[in-house]
Amino acid sequence: xxxxxxxxxxxxxxxxxxxxxxxxxxxxxxxxxxxxxxxxxxxxxxxxxxxxxxxxxxxxxxxxxxxxxxxxxxxxxxxxxxxxxxxxxxxxxxxxxxxxxxxxxxxxxxxxxxxxxxxxxxxxxxxxxxxxxxxxxxxxxxxxxxxxxxxxxxxxxxxxxxxxxxxxxxxxxxxxxxxxxxxxxxxxxxxxxxxxxxxxxxxxxxxxxxxxxxxxxxxxxxxxxxxxxxxxxxxxxxxxxxxxxxxxxxxxxxxxxxxxxxxxxxxxxxxxxxxxxxxxxxxxxxxxxxxxxxxxxxxxxxxxxxxxxxxxxxxxxxxxxxxxxxxxxxxxxxxxxxxxxxxxxxxxxxxxxxxxxxxxxxxxxxxxxxxxxxxxxxxxxxxxxxxxxxxxxxxxxxxxxxxxxxxxxxxxxxxxxxxxxxxxxxxxxxxxxxxxxxxxxxxxxxxxxxxxxxxxxxxxxxxxxxxxxxxxxxxxxxxxxxxxxxxxxxxxxxxxxxxxxxxxxxxxxxxxxxxxxxxxxxxxxxxxxxxxxxxxxxxxxxxxxxxxxxxxxxxxxxxxxxx
Amino acid sequence: xxxxxxxxxxxxxxxxxxxxxxxxxxxxxxxxxxxxxxxxxxxxxxxxxxxxxxxxxxxxxxxxxxxxxxxxxxxxxxxxxxxxxxxxxxxxxxxxxxxxxxxxxxxxxxxxxxxxxxxxxxxxxxxxxxxxxxxxxxxxxxxxxxxxxxxxxxxxxxxxxxxxxxxxxxxxxxxxxxxxxxxxxxxxxxxxxxxxxxxxxxxxxxxxxxxxxxxxxxxxxxxxxxxxxxxxxxxxxxxxxxxxxxxxxxxxxxxxxxxxxxxxxxxxxxxxxxxxxxxxxxxxxxxxxxxxxxxxxxxxxxxxxxxxxxxxxxxxxxxxxxxxxxxxxxxxxxxxxxxxxxxxxxxxxxxxxxxxxx
Numbered sequence: 001x002x003x004x005x006x007x008x009x010x011x012x013x014x015x016x017x018x019x020x021x022x023x024x025x026x027x028x029x030x031x032x033x034x035x036x037x038x039x040x041x042x043x044x045x046x047x048x049x050x051x052x053x054x055x056x057x058x059x060x061x062x063x064x065x066x067x068x069x070x071x072x073x074x075x076x077x078x079x080x081x082x083x084x085x086x087x088x089x090x091x092x093x094x095x096x097x098x099x100x101x102x103x104x105x106x107x108x109x110x111x112x113x114x115x116x117x118x119x120x121x122x123x124x125x126x127x128x129x130x131x132x133x134x135x136x137x138x139x140x141x142x143x144x145x146x147x148x149x150x151x152x153x154x155x156x157x158x159x160x161x162x163x164x165x166x167x168x169x170x171x172x173x174x175x176x177x178x179x180x181x182x183x184x185x186x187x188x189x190x191x192x193x194x195x196x197x198x199x200x201x202x203x204x205x206x207x208x209x210x211x212x213x214x215x216x217x218x219x220x221x222x223x224x225x226x227x228x229x230x231x232x233x234x235x236x237x238x239x240x241x242x243x244x245x246x247x248x249x250x251x252x253x254x255x256x257x258x259x260x261x262x263x264x265x266x267x268x269x270x271x272x273x274x275x276x277x278x279x280x281x282x283x284x285x286x287x288x289x290x291x292x293x294x295x296x297x298x299x300x301x302x303x304x305x306x307x308x309x310x311x312x313x314x315x316x317x318x319x320x321x322x323x324x325x326x327x328x329x330x331x332x333x334x335x336x337x338x339x340x341x342x343x344x345x346x347x348x349x350x351x352x353x354x355x356x357x358x359x360x361x362x363x364x365x366x367x368x369x370x371x372x373x374x375x376x377x378x379x380x381x382x383x384x385x386x387x388x389x390x391x392x393x394x395x396x397x398x399x400x401x402x403x404x405x406x407x408x409x410x411x412x413x414x415x416x417x418x419x420x421x422x423x424x425x426x427x428x429x430x431x432x433x434x435x436x437x438x439x440x441x442x443x444x445x446x447x448x449x450x451x452x453x454x455x456x457x458x459x460x461x462x463x464x465x466x467x468x469x470x471x472x473x474x475x476x477x478x479x480x481x482x483x484x485x486x487x488x489x490x491x492x493x494x495x496x497x498x499x500x501x502x503x504x505x506x507x508x509x510x511x512x513x514x515x516x517x518x519x520x521x522x523x524x525x526x527x528x529x530x531x532x533x534x535x536x537x538x539x540x541x542x543x544x545x546x547x548x549x550x551x552x553x554x555x556x557x558x559x560x561x562x563x
Numbered sequence: 564x565x566x567x568x569x570x571x572x573x574x575x576x577x578x579x580x581x582x583x584x585x586x587x588x589x590x591x592x593x594x595x596x597x598x599x600x601x602x603x604x605x606x607x608x609x610x611x612x613x614x615x616x617x618x619x620x621x622x623x624x625x626x627x628x629x630x631x632x633x634x635x636x637x638x639x640x641x642x643x644x645x646x647x648x649x650x651x652x653x654x655x656x657x658x659x660x661x662x663x664x665x666x667x668x669x670x671x672x673x674x675x676x677x678x679x680x681x682x683x684x685x686x687x688x689x690x691x692x693x694x695x696x697x698x699x700x701x702x703x704x705x706x707x708x709x710x711x712x713x714x715x716x717x718x719x720x721x722x723x724x725x726x727x728x729x730x731x732x733x734x735x736x737x738x739x740x741x742x743x744x745x746x747x748x749x750x751x752x753x754x755x756x757x758x759x760x761x762x763x764x765x766x767x768x769x770x771x772x773x774x775x776x777x778x779x780x781x782x783x784x785x786x787x788x789x790x791x792x793x794x795x796x797x798x799x800x801x802x803x804x805x806x807x808x809x810x811x812x813x814x815x816x817x818x819x820x821x822x823x824x825x826x827x828x829x830x831x832x833x834x835x836x837x838x839x840x841x842x843x844x845x846x847x848x849x850x851x852x853x854x855x856x857x858x859x860x861x862x863x864x865x866x867x868x869x870x871x872x873x874x875x876x877x878x879x880x881x882x883x884x885x886x887x888x889x890x891x892x893x894x895x896x897x898x899x900x901x902x903x904x905x906x907x908x909x910x911x912x913x914x915x916x917x918x919x920x921x
Contacts, residue, residue: 199723200658
């Protein structure tokens, strides 16, 4: 399984595949310990349901305060801002991704392989990092203004804060969610479909609109859904860029201890995410597009761009420049400034202070690593019972379990964190602000991601293989260990890496739930940025990106090797 | 080999497709080399050959999916491609049925078939008419994935016929069907094309299919058209050793030219040739060209017997290690290991020298 499949794949593709799977017919149930699986699944699902359940109870309990909150202009403004930002980003990511993916897969754009890799990379940049770098460079009196002032006498740049900045930054870092699935469809598309359209009297351009574009629609929808959820959940970028969407407003309410207001708003946010998920589900339940190509796939010959090569190169180059080169350059700049600043301020020998400031990062880095690894292992293991039930024993019970586990994909990190804070304070004092609590919240947050990845890899193991194992006289648990598990291991590993990566970057849950004094890289970055210590934030940021990219690079290399 | 004149059927001799010296190279590799043939209106030509012989590329050159490096293609009297001209596929009026059908997965059966048509009432009726023609009446609302492979293939055929093509091109259309289905479908498709009167070019790697489908069969090898002619001609009078071998179950025995015959391990074959006496030649033998009688004095040994239901195929070893096959009726059952006397059943056998017929 490739990274792009994981990113685009998730639950939605798997859902579609599932339908086909059922229609083929599932005969045998090779796991006798289904009671155990069921109990494990129920525990996981109740940990998920605890979040909206508790918020609901709390909001109803607060009665008139909830009603006031829901009617308040603050809530409506947050709703308007959230919807505006989400809609704008979904639109702009689609506008960027479609031509980008087409140019890279189907045209003779020079260097398209390199562009193809570069275009996916912004995915590893956490939103708050991108926001911080753009603020530090483009804010009214930022780095760029500092360069321009002596040259052109510009004293202030137009403000980057508010909607324009949030839109710009979120577009640049979330477009790969659309670009990757669209690219995957274009790569796999059977070239004879276009030839068929040509032989039926359509020009290449008409064939593109009548055949290619409709075929891209599911990928576009799935990608846009991921972008929409990303925008709804984003906390870092909107907070730094001071745009009042729900996550930012909820966090502010939480900080001033208006917990009932925070709970009521969280419910609205969850409802919003739920509506988007439902709309997507409905648009896909038509069950079309079952297969794209059946027979031997021949590589299509790339479309010649001619003179259009130059504007195309400019476009792709501009996107990569803004989304990748500028953040990377900004980060290097601040990192370099940070090294020299220490020297200047503390008046110590450069080597010593550099070592000292970098050494101070060892603890947060280790914390980040451990807690993310823990989250990955926990999430992958707890998702497995549900996945096995859903894939290998379809039925009303497992279907319901699956539905319920989807609920967590409508739960932004800040909402989960908030609910578990309430629960911890009121019912589970000993667990409050402990690592287990943080890990449980992570598990709830990353569950859909893990189930999606696990399911697609489990479905690639034909039930026949398990039946063959059992026909050789082995018990089902033995067959699972000897046959199924080795076959799904690459998929599980890839899923774990994705969870690890996301956990490394995760901000609001960590901010709210981590034990006092438990400093992670993300928290370190965040506290430096919010206090405008841009230079000091650079080193932990760099370390964060490096640490989270290493496993990703490893499995990408492995994928490339296998292919 | 140059094109041969094609047989003229009952005065109906309009040429629907004329290919002259088609040549195509991908980089250094020439995949189609000087291929020429004509297809008369209403005729079916089958291009057959092993994979990589250039047959599919030839088809794609006709369709316009590949650009010619030399030669010309003329469809219905109009040059559509030569050294100067290139008409894009959508202007050529060539219907195409793809190996994997290329059914648009996002459109219903009716929308697939009506892809080239408009939305008018007449066009909708036309779609239904086409679907009935291919035996799928009333299925317009279905989605492609609800159809079996055979049904998808028929949708693909109906869609290609919707443009009333000047030439219909079919690229290995039966290769994705399972064997039992294939036999029936071939006959149906041939009958349908004949009923509609469509000119068609098939590509296949299956020699049996070629003989069954084609009014004309063209055998290709290494980018060249080895021979083109009626199935009977191709089968009985192969022009090259490759054609004889490709059309199936052919074995070869060595021979030597004599003054008024050819000497072979099976005896003399009466044949006059222009080759000098003593020239080595090869004689192509199919199992039904050879018979034998059990004979204790015989020089041949029966080394195996294969039962095919209707017949037995015997393998016999002659002195010198030459092996020939002989087909016998199922009631002729002779034990393996017996000695036998082998002889020709027919003397009208293809003889080759340096790979070419003499």
